[in-house]
Amino acid sequence: MRKLNILFVCGAGLGSSFACQMAAEDVLNRLGVCQCNLDHGDISSAASAKPDIIITAQNFQSQFEKFSIDPSQTTIVYLKNIVSKQEIEEKITPVLKEKGVLA
């Protein structure tokens, strides 16, 4: 089965996106979803990365809306608290089901 690519995005692609990635990794492990490639990066290069899911903070929403990201290919998830496992789980579960990696 194809692996799902998930990209975590913040301004510089260093700190908070990475923290978010580590929190999400715990969530995915608990959900039993292992077939994912997780990576983090900066917003400038996020538009061209074409992952299956982009997870980023709410404050970047207006900028992502200006990018031309194909919604059928990439689903964007916005978080208020980017390290809250509860919020990540709530918002990512329907996306994972839609992408067919979670029953």
Added chain:
Amino acid sequence: MGVINFIIQNILTQASVTIALIAMLGLILQKKSIGQVISGSLKTMLGFMVLSAGSSIIVSSLTYFGEIFTKGFHMQGIVPSIEAINGQAMNELGLGRDIALTFLAIFIFNILIARFTKWKYIFLTGQAILWMATMTTVFGYFAGLRGAILIIVGGLIGGIFAVAMPAIAQPFVRKITGMDEIALGHFCTIGYVFEAGVSKLFGEKGEKKKSIEDLKLPTQLEFLQDTYLSVMVVMVPLYVITAAFAGEEFASSLSGNTNYLMYAFLQSIQFVVGVYVLLSGVRLLLGEIVPAFRGIAMRLVPNAKPALDCPVLFPYSPNAVIIGFITTTIGSIIAMFVLPVFGLAMILPGMLTAFFAGGTAGIFGNLTGGRRGAIIGGIFHGFFITLLPALLVTIFNSMGFVNATATDIDTVTVALLYAWIIGPLLKVF
């Protein structure tokens, strides 16, 4: 003996190897598979080499900028960039191995302090620890420390800061996020608390206090959240105007066949390229080490509280971030003109720190003093975070750094601690 000497002299002196071995240790302690251990260690090493490449790009651009600035304005213009300081210390000054080992020592001291005191903070912002390790190593070296002592003292001081800074920020963070699960791990904390204090003093009080989040900011400002773009917005005019002041004749002698203004424009972008490459290197470098540290620390320290990078707070107060960025930049521009009057070096606005530190400081200022507090506090914050690095310039110059000084005010405080207290004490004994 021959083999051991060979290992010590030829392998462990290579900073890239040292840091890869630290990552390898972390991966082995987590009982990863052999494949993961090898790929993780190699990726860490790759990250270090990418970081070095970024550093040489920055240095070449800064060298050019230093020449046109001196010619144009008859004084030295200093670019505040902890990335440039780290790169130069790692490569040109050959302190890379000591920095890598101090980095590890800070992790260890952080775990020990969190384990045995009531402050359960685990500092997970890897690049901030790298900057801290850089400053303790550079200034410890300057104070006369060498070898194991240099690393242990640096690790201890860094470890104390890694716990103390999240601890003093926590009362504010609790109010900003409305919870106590996460802490702020970013070595600009003294500046945040400074802004919170100024804002409390001059800001709106009681009933009149209005949060900046109730305002609607113009959407054109939102691009500023794109870090590298906002650095470019400042570096381009800075280089081009400086080249114009340096004059066609002089600037053309540096630009070869390219028009001198075009060349300045390209060099300014080149500076951002250097920062981008360097930070990509840091990203690769930390990709394996930080999760390993997190895993180990969380197991050893019950009820550990992760201290995370400052943008974690940004979604809670996005307007304050923009206002904090703008006011901190204004404050640092004021300081740029005022400090030379008092005989200090001219420090140019450092955009990376103005954004991250300024933005976070804006959240603190808005919290304690509302709109007016955030604006006045931000200007003071900008002045403050420019003043302290200015005090380090002569030391950096004497050690051979090219046109740069540090940012991240907690690391600057540590540097001053070494320069003003530890160094003189060592000379007495």
